[in-house]
Amino acid sequence: MSDCLFCRIIRKEIPASIVYEDDRLLAFNDINPQAPLHALVIPKRHIDSLNALTAEDDGLVGEMIRRAAAIARDKGFGDRGFRSVFNTNAEAGQTVFHIHLHLLAGRGFTWPPG
Ligand code: AMP
Numbered sequence: 040m041s042d043c044l045f046c047r048i049i050r051k052e053i054p055a056s057i058v059y060e061d062d063r064l065l066a067f068n069d070i071n072p073q074a075p076l077h078a079l080v081i082p083k084r085h086i087d088s089l090n091a092l093t094a095e096d097d098g099l100v101g102e103m104i105r106r107a108a109a110i111a112r113d114k115g116f117g118d119r120g121f122r123s124v125f126n127t128n129a130e131a132g133q134t135v136f137h138i139h140l141h142l143l144a145g146r147g148f149t150w151p152p153g
């Protein structure tokens with residue numbers, strides 16, 4: 040997946056504002072933020088979307104979700120609240136086909152979403 044945008048960010052070929060990194064995950068600020076905090080949590084291993092997950096990925100996805108909560112908490116939004124979203128395929132608005140968890144916080148969010 041050498042031409043994948045987020046794989047290129049992982050390899051530091053494209054700059055990003057990184058908020059967290061370990062050997063399995065990377066989190067960075069969205070380039071077009073939709074809230075005061077808008078970060079993307081991604082696995083370093085390329086996975087296209089939720090549709091491509093297998094049972095072997097359960098631990099990895101759990102790490103992504105817990106990391107999003109930890110970032111929200113560290114930035115002071117744990118109690119106020121935050122939204123965490125996976126978009127999958129066209130009707131949900133997925134534009135980058137490397138799985139990513141949107142973490143949004145710092146304003147009120149409506150439900151149902153648009
Ligand atoms: P989605 O539409 O769910 O696939 O989300 C893709 C997200 O990636 C969008 O919110 C974009 O603003 C964001 N994005 C695209 N290119 C970059 C980039 N180079 N750095 C950071 N975020 C990006």
Ligand code: ZN
Pocket residue numbers: 040043044045046047085086136137
């Ligand atoms: Zn990728």
